[in-house]
Amino acid sequence: MHISKILILFVGFLLGSVLQASEVERLLSDYNYKNDLSQKTIDENKGHLVLYTREKLERMHAKTLKDVFMTTPVIYYHENRYALPDPLASGAFEPYRSNFVRLYIDGVEITQGWMGSGLALYGDMNIDFVDHIEFYYAVPSFETSVEPAYLTIFVYSKDPKRDSGGKLTLLQGSRGYSTQSISYGEEREAYSYRYNLSHTDAKRTKIDNGTDHPLSRDFERTQLFGYIKTENQIAHVQVMKKNTDSLAGLSLDATPLVSTVDYLNLHIDYGITFNAHWHAQFAYEWLKRDILQFDDLPLLYPGESPFNRLDAVTKNSTYSAELTYKNRRGRHHIVAGLKGRKKILDGFSVKVGERLPLDFSQESILSAFFQDQYVLSEAELLTLGIEYSNIYRDAGINSDNLWQLRLGYIFASDTWSYKAYIYRTMFALDPFNRQVSRYNTGSVSPQTTRGLTQELSYMQDSYRARVMLLFMKDEDGLVQNMGEGETQYFFGVFNYDYAFDIDNKINLQLYYARYKDIGPIDKLEDYSGYVSFSNTYEKFDFYNAVVWHQNSIDHTHYFDVTSSLSWNASENLTLTLKGQNLLDRAKETSLFRVSPTTGDLLQPLSISPVDRRVTLEMEYTF
């Protein structure tokens, strides 16, 4: 009842505030939309795009990647038992699940090396430096991926050309949550640069686990992002220090006495474009983890003998290099390249506890790809890609040879567009899962996934509608299901965006998913919806949104309601009051528990990754 009343109020407000747009407003609206889409990063052939434009991010008041994730179809946002962003987490005991999702900043992959996907640490990063975000579904164009993925997230930083000068953001939230962030960017004659430094002290809701020590997921994060670029070169540096309370951590029954993991990450990269054909890129990443886990009963750990305290430090490095060649020959646009990556476990020192049972410390990946995009007509494109990867590991562990194939067709007119891809892709088990899961110490076959995806969209001046259908089937799934069949997935997404005028917009999204033979479940259906209203009235901006979830397991309706009100007090100063998960009914997922003494399954904990929180924010530009 509350939701429907709120929706009626919002719609009433929206309709009441709609103005008759003048010709100038229409021209401005067209300018805004086309300039958002004309960013040269957007590549029709990368897959099925869900785009968060700079304006949308601003209107949403998205401060972290998590704020964006909460509305993205198929994956949405979840955290695992270590309180790390892990959208595909099942709530069971896997170390990390979202390795199929890869994160890129300005076209360079952020990889946490041993941990797999960069989402582990950067999945809820501060995005004050971000211009726009592109989510590509289905196997991406091989130009961008060193390792296979079926969802790639491209985050692009602000360019001083549009956003020169500085911005200071101070945010204070309920429960003591606070963020401070400062950015500055400038365009000089020969080069431009930008940096962002932010600090977040996230005090979050505790989770009752039936003991005197409720589960905590507070964290304190300091993050630095910076780049300097010229016409044909760019260099980035990123540093993140994140000290976390790691929720259940390694406690089997989710009753740890101490559960903390502190992360320190460094990422540097350099890219150079030699000419219209050749481009090279290098990246280095280093990650240190300080792990402290203590329970009164034995911990979840792959060691030989049970123990209840682990105090350890791990360090790993990742080196990546790639060389890409592009050329046009008649109707053919050819892209080919070589990519290499080496992941090294630099150290695993145990102060208290036991060493890992597997003496595994290096993984090397060498990939070669070829892709042809053939222009059938001015509106039609055919694309064919093939990639081969060899993964070599030390300590006598099996090597993997992976083949990826991708065939696509794209049609685009001024109003209609259609895309279809058929693909076969292979995934290998990531080093982290191989090392810390006692079931994966031997030979593990790569997973093969076959997929067919389609997208149909229609757009007019004021509205855009899109349907996206994805079907996938796994063979030799890395995440084993309990049944006999191979896991099958079907996803359907419908989007409708309508702009009443330049200041008043509505976004609607409906999502349906059907899974067959996934984990212990024969059949799972998942439904969700998202509706948002963005309005501007004189010096005030309003944003109101609801994300709704339901699935066939517990049939519970979850509603995550977000509202914000901004007052643009002057050209340089904006004050914003924002509430998230206002009804405290955002989606919850199960955290499974096992008795360390009997091995029996205990009642799972139900946890929402989205805290109920009210924040007051001040933005000052200079």
Next chain:
Amino acid sequence: MKMKKIVFTLLLLFGQLYAMERESTLKLYHHLFRHLFHKEVISVYVEDREYQKVFASSPFIRLVPYLKDADFVMITSDRVLEEVQKRKLSSKTILFATKYKYLEASKRIIGAFYWRKSRSQYLFLQDRLNEHNISLPAGYSKFILDEL
């Protein structure tokens, strides 16, 4: 029907992020020029290369290399602002900025088109328009301020 240029997608440059969309940008400026000037071809001085590329494709805009020859000067950098402040330009020359701070820096600038909070902002100042005897149509009234 004019088809989307898929070919454009194929010509992506490595790593380049910013690109101004030509058609919508020209429409916006053509509309403004129609109400600022009573001549078919407008002489524009602009140093910014993105704007140069966009304006070069217009049959109604002639890019000029010197400030003194321009009907319309776009102030896109501190350097151009300094040049404009140093030189004695014709009172008929219209100055327009791409940053808000330039509006504050010089009272000769009639308006600006710039980005703020990720949205494009159109802004004109009534007293400065009056000095040039410019009367913009009602559609612009939402974007005209009495003072900064």
